[in-house]
Amino acid sequence: MGRLPADVLAELDRRLAPVDAELLRRYPGQVPGRQPVHTVYVPADRCHPGLVAEWGTAALAALRDHPPLPYPAELHGRVVDKLRREPIEDLRIDFEDGYGVVDDEVEDAAAVAAGRLVGAGLDGGGLDVPFVGVRAKSLTGAARRRAVRTLDLFLEALLGAGKLPAAGRFVVTLPKVSVPAQVEAMVLLCGRLEAAYGLPAGWLRFEVQVETPAAILGPDGLATPGLLIEAADGRCTGLHYGTYDFSAACGIAAAQQSLAHPVADFAKAVMQVAAAETGVRLSDGSTNLLPVGETAAVQAGWAEHAALVRRGLERGYYQGWDLHPAQLPTRFAASYAFFRDGCAAAVARLRAYLERRSTGILDEPATARALAGFLLRGLDCGALTEAETGYDRAALAEV
Known part of the structure; x- marks a missing residue:
């Protein structure tokens, strides 16, 4: 029976139905489908057909030349199979920090070559990777014009090559983001590019690199990542932590800059909470201690990389950046050990x-x-x- 008036539920519905709808819009839940365990950054001038197989071969050579193995022996068969079959899960053709500033005609040519490479097709065409994308320069200041031109030329060449990657397999990385207005500008640019090239509405999506303190906390004290996600109008697929730009901006000495530094943990925790249930995925950054040189140096690089990959996985960061072929064995071994252990x-x-x-x-x-x-x-x-x-x-x- 109860004593509540019959109209109470109707009043609650009137008040809360719009709230329900808004919460569902903002927090639709985890996006289904595969998330790559890493993103490999390669400067645009070093990208070419055969790159993926070359990385796998180089990774296997590192294992051969610098024993002992950087992982338990029971993982060896799985790691070797992965390096032969799919050494790179997500490739980012880099026109920003890894590429540098070059003459316009040089970057123009590189943008066209990259577009043709991706346009030749994935799955054994130009690139044999599940996911691919480009990182252009930022939309800040003098870099803005160059960023727009590179994306324009890339898309023209991509479509001219005749094969458009399926939705969800291609993404643009937007670096040096500090405020929502830059994300809003990227949304505008994506829409204009889609219209110019007759692309399906919403096909162009991007991930935001969190590399500045302002991208974590604004001058008003508000957490910025949630504002960046909202400003993206559904086009943002991920938030990627930029280890060294962020650490340097926070005044951390070079020797202490690390994915495991407290400022990195703070930034990534804010990103994690802001992105939770939004469908926007997270990626850890990179380590600059590469496993190269003499065996002792390679082993040290492997040990640090494996520990950082495991640390990120334990904290809910299921993706990270790799910058060198010799990091692939520890990326996959640490990932495999994490999931097999649990x-x-x-x-x-x-x-x-x-x-x-x-x-x-x-x-x-x-x-x-x-x-x-x-x-x-x-x-x-x-x-x-x-x-x-x-x-x-x-x-x-x-x-």
Whole structure:
């Protein structure tokens, strides 16, 4: 029975239905589908057909030339298979810091060559990678005109080559973002480029590099990443942390600049909370200690890289940047070890939840989805098989 007037529910609906709709718009939940474990940055003038296989070969050569292996022996077969089959999951053709400032005609030619390379097709065409994109220069100051021209020439060459990457497989990286107005300008540019080239509306999407303190906290004390996501009008696919620009801007001495520094942890935590449930993914940055030179130096580089990859995974950053072929073994080995170490417990907890069995852990629906998501990530990167999890992808996606 109850004593509440009959019109109370109608009043609550009137007040909260618009709130429900707005929350659903802003926080649609995790985007389905594969997220690459890394993004490999290669300067535009070093990108060419055969690049991906060359990186895999160089990574295998590093393992051969600098023993012992930088991972447990039981992972060796999986890592070697990955390096032969798919050494790069996400390639970013770089026209910014990794490329530098060159004469306009030189960058013009590089933009056209990059467009033709991507336009030749993925999956064994110009590039054999699941995901690809370009990083142009920023939209700040004098770099703005160059950034727009590079994207314009790239797209012209891409379409002229005849094969448009499927939606979701291509992304533009927007560097040096500080304020929402720059993201709004990128939205405008994407729309104009789509109209100019007859591209499907919304096909051009971008990821935002968080490299400045203002991109974390504005002068009003508000957290900026949420404002950047909102300003992107649905086109932002990810927030990528820029290790060294951000650390330097915060006054951190060069020797202490690291993905594990407290300022990095603070920035990435703000990014993580702001992006949660928005469908915008996160990526950790890079380490500049490369595994190159004599064996002792290679082993030191491997040890640091593997530790940082594992640290990021444990903190919910499932993607990072790689800058050298010799980082690939530790990227995949650390990722595989993370998912394999957690597989048995995740499967047991998920099975108990789905079968409604009582155990010593009381999991809720959100945790069950996280357990399924963990196993899906392990399947996507090759760390796990469906036989090892006891579930196929479709069943896990439905949890």
